Amino acid sequence: MESYSREKEIVLKIDKISKHFGGLKAVDGISFDLRNKEILAVIGPNGAGKTTTFNLISGVLPLTSGQIYFKDTEITNIQPNKRCKMGIGRTFQIMQLFDDMSVLDNITTGAIFGHANRSLKEAKKKAEEICERLHLTEYKDYDSSELPLAHRKRLEIARAYATGPEILLLDEIMEGLNMVEAKEMVDLIKSIRDEGISVISIDHVMHTVKEMADWVIVVNYGQMLTQGTYNEVVNSPEVIEAYLGKEEED
Amino acid sequence: MKIETKKQTEKIFMIGGGALILLFPLLASGLQGTSYFLTIGKHIFLYATFALAWDMLARTGQVSFAHPAFFGLGAYFSAILFKKYAVMGLIPSMIVSLILCMAIAFALGIVTLRLKGLYFAIATLAFTLVMQTVATQLDGVTNGTAGITLPVILGQNDYAIYYFFVIFMGAIIFLSEYVQRSKYHYSFTAIRSNEEVAKVVGIDIVKDKVLIFTVSSGIAALLGMFYAYTSNFIDPASTFNLEIGTMGLAIAVLGGLYSTIGPIIGGFILVVLQEVLSNIVDTGYMLVYGLVIILVILFLPKGVVGLWNHIAEKKKSS
Numbered sequence: 001m002e003s004y005s006r007e008k009e010i011v012l013k014i015d016k017i018s019k020h021f022g023g024l025k026a027v028d029g030i031s032f033d034l035r036n037k038e039i040l041a042v043i044g045p046n047g048a049g050k051t052t053t054f055n056l057i058s059g060v061l062p063l064t065s066g067q068i069y070f071k072d073t074e075i076t077n078i079q080p081n082k083r084c085k086m087g088i089g090r091t092f093q094i095m096q097l098f099d100d101m102s103v104l105d106n107i108t109t110g111a112i113f114g115h116a117n118r119s120l121k122e123a124k125k126k127a128e129e130i131c132e133r134l135h136l137t138e139y140k141d142y143d144s145s146e147l148p149l150a151h152r153k154r155l156e157i158a159r160a161y162a163t164g165p166e167i168l169l170l171d172e173i174m175e176g177l178n179m180v181e182a183k184e185m186v187d188l189i190k191s192i193r194d195e196g197i198s199v200i201s202i203d204h205v206m207h208t209v210k211e212m213a214d215w216v217i218v219v220n221y222g223q224m225l226t227q228g229t230y231n232e233v234v235n236s237p238e239v240i241e242a243y244l245g246k247e248e249e250d
Numbered sequence: 251m252k253i254e255t256k257k258q259t260e261k262i263f264m265i266g267g268g269a270l271i272l273l274f275p276l277l278a279s280g281l282q283g284t285s286y287f288l289t290i291g292k293h294i295f296l297y298a299t300f301a302l303a304w305d306m307l308a309r310t311g312q313v314s315f316a317h318p319a320f321f322g323l324g325a326y327f328s329a330i331l332f333k334k335y336a337v338m339g340l341i342p343s344m345i346v347s348l349i350l351c352m353a354i355a356f357a358l359g360i361v362t363l364r365l366k367g368l369y370f371a372i373a374t375l376a377f378t379l380v381m382q383t384v385a386t387q388l389d390g391v392t393n394g395t396a397g398i399t400l401p402v403i404l405g406q407n408d409y410a411i412y413y414f415f416v417i418f419m420g421a422i423i424f425l426s427e428y429v430q431r432s433k434y435h436y437s438f439t440a441i442r443s444n445e446e447v448a449k450v451v452g453i454d455i456v457k458d459k460v461l462i463f464t465v466s467s468g469i470a471a472l473l474g475m476f477y478a479y480t481s482n483f484i485d486p487a488s489t490f491n492l493e494i495g496t497m498g499l500a501i502a503v504l505g506g507l508y509s510t511i512g513p514i515i516g517g518f519i520l521v522v523l524q525e526v527l528s529n530i531v532d533t534g535y536m537l538v539y540g541l542v543i544i545l546v547i548l549f550l551p552k553g554v555v556g557l558w559n560h561i562a563e564k565k566k567s568s
Contacts, residue, residue: 058450084452098443100508101436109436113452120433163452 004214004229008035010071011198012057012167017066018222019052026052028222029066034167039189039199041213043206043233045242049222050202051093054169057200058090059083070167084114089165091156093172093202097144103155104131104140107162114163127162134158134188150181157188167198174205186212206234218242259558263511264423267518271416275409288408290525292480295415296473298517299422300494301501303469305513306426308502309435310459311442313367315495316358316374317470319381322490323351324471325478326385329398334391340403344475348468355467359460366445375492382490397485400478411480418476419514422469426510434458439508504546506555515554 012034019027027049034040042050055061057068059080067076075083089110098106107130111123118126131137134154139147144155153173160168170189174182186208193199203209209216210230217227220242226233233239271291278287304317327347332340362373385392392398404410429435437458440448448455478484497520498513505516523542527535550557 060446060450079454080446080449081452081454084450090450092447096444096447098440098447100439100443105436105439109440109453110451112433112436115452123433159451 006035006038006215008038010034011036012071012200013069014053014057015067015069017053017056017068018064019049019056019061020064025222027056030219030222030224031066032217032224032227034198034200035215036198037193037196038214039193039201039212041209041216041230042200042202042219043204043209043216044219044225048219050219051171052222053219054090054171054200054202058088058169081113084163084165085116087164087166088169089114089160089163089167090169091153091160091171091173093175095152095156097152097155097159099143099145101144102141103136103144103147104128106144106155107131107136107158110159110162111164114165123162130158130162134161149176150178150185153177153185154188157192161192161197165197167200168192170199170201172202172204174203174208177205182208259555259562260509260511263515263555263558267511267514275412285408288412290521291412292408292415294517294521295412295419296477297494297497297501297521298514299415299419300470300473301498301505301513301517302419302422302426302510303466303473304495304498305502305507305509306429306469307462307466309429309438309442309508310462311367311445312363312459312463313371313499314374314463314466315371315492316355316377316467317498318489318491318495319374319378320351320355320467320470321474321477321494322381322385322486323354324348324474325484325489326392326398326474327351327471328475329400329478329484330391333398333400334393340479344472347475348471351471352464352468355464356460358467359463360456363456363459363463378490378492378495382486385486385490392486395485395487397483397488399483400481402482403479414480415476418472423510423514425465429462430510434462438462442508500543502553504543504550504553506553509555512553512555519554 010033014030014032016029016031017027018025018029030049030053042053044050052061056063059078063076067074069075070086070088075086098109101109104127107127108123111126111130112118112120131140134157136151136154136158139151144152147155157170157173174185177185182205189199189201190212201213213230215227216230216233218225218233218239225238225242226236228236274291275288278284281287300317300321304314307314324347327350328343331338331346332343338346358377362370365373386394389396404414437448437453440451440453441455441458445455474489478489501516501520502513503516504520505514506512524539527539531538
């Protein structure tokens with residue numbers, strides 16, 4: 001049986017957050033926390049409220065209720081650009097690259113504005129380094145719209161990584177990747193974690209969750225169903241019921 | 251398309267066009283009707299600079315129709331302070347006028363730049379129409395439709411006026427290029443691509459949009475003042491003129507949006523085209539002019555600069 005200790009500093013604390021769209025409770029009182037140097041996977045059926053939770057953490061959407069703490073600071077009402085500068089970077093479920101920019105400029109944009117006082121020259125140098133590290137150097141002068149899918153996904157990560165995050169939110173980054181590309185992506189995410197960046201990853205691809213997640217939370221109908229290590233959650237009766245439905249009694 | 255090609259295109263147009271603009275008065279000095287050609291040159295630089303100012307804001311994805319209002323406000327504030335009430339000299343009146351216009355633009359920007367796309371365009375259009383009405387109705391201050399007659403600066407010397415507009419356009423080209431090579435280029439392009447994403451990569455989108463709206467409107471105001479003091483006369487119809495705004499938009503689109511050189515090339519083509527057509531087509535030349543613009547926009551969505559880039563890239567790859 002695997003063992004994972006969560007005796008580490010809490011870097012993000014989500015406290016009973018809710019988001020209601022009229023009568024629809026997209027997120028309904030979810031609480032969890034993210035520990036330092038941890039990969040936390042968020043799984044759940046479509047429409048469970050996973051991406052909405054990301055939008056609340058990154059500040060794209062305002063909360064209906066609840067609080068969010070980044071380390072010891074409450075960030076519930078802080079603007080998204082300020083949250084980014086504090087150290088929260090993210091990618092998007094439907095890729096949102098700056099298509100009018102080159103690959104290098106996409107990364108440079110993250111490197112400039114994710115930091116309070118980084119000069120353009122420093123940002124460009126940082127972007128070149130990140131390009132190299134994420135194997136994008138060959139494409140750096142091309143428009144981002146010209147990249148193949150796996151490289152576009154890498155570019156999304158590269159731009160978020162360039163903001164210098166302490167927490168990285170990855171929204172379905174494995175979606176559409178083949179086995180080889182997914183393996184490379186897992187290795188990349190693990191190496192980012194090993195640098196000291198905590199990662200929350202929304203994922204539907206269970207073998208990648210198994211391979212990289214230190215901790216897994218399962219959400220359904222906007223609520224937290226359960227949490228634990230990969231083996232603990234996949235064997236949980238509530239999770240099996242959420243994904244496969246309840247077996248009828250004879 | 252490689253970014254390198256786009257930069258090379260800008261360089262070629264800048265050097266070639268710059269040399270032509272500077273040498274043109276010398277080359278034309280022996281010809282008949284030099285004054286006419288220099289006046290056409292002045293119009294080209296006026297419209298091209300206006301379009302460049304408009305384009306600098308458009309780089310954030312905002313289509314503004316408020317620029318004709320600032321063109322008119324710049325002209326009127328200065329004319330009222332300098333000529334109508336004669337409370338200060340020409341240069342101080344221009345400085346005060348510029349400050350007033352930029353303050354109004356800042357306030358308008360704070361209110362309207364949270365709007366997106368069509369809503370922003372409509373709000374700015376309404377602003378221009380309101381300002382035109384105010385200038386017409388407030389005849390105690392503005393002389394209404396009778397307008398204000400002004401002295402012409404630079405001793406009415408066509409050569410001096412020509413080079414004055416060249417220098418001002420050069421200054422705005424320099425400013426535009428500074429923006430293109432600064433952090434603002436990244437911020438504006440990101441905002442134009444996707445405001446939500448721009449926010450989560452750390453960009454303060456409201457601050458940057460208000461800043462460029464204020465600067466861009468300030469340039470329009472200065473152009474209004476220069477127009478006033480080189481044209482001898484202003485009235486609400488000629489200064490708060492939506493045609494100036496739509497012409498600025500058409501010039502930027504025709505030349506190539508989001509670049510420094512695009513609006514300059516577009517200004518040259520459209521003003522010359524308008525002049526040529528008005529001379530060779532007896533009646534209804536504006537119809538032909540409009541048709542040409544429609545065709546260009548349909549078949550050259552990235553403007554003349556985009557076409558040039560495309561050809562250069564093809565040549566390179568072959």
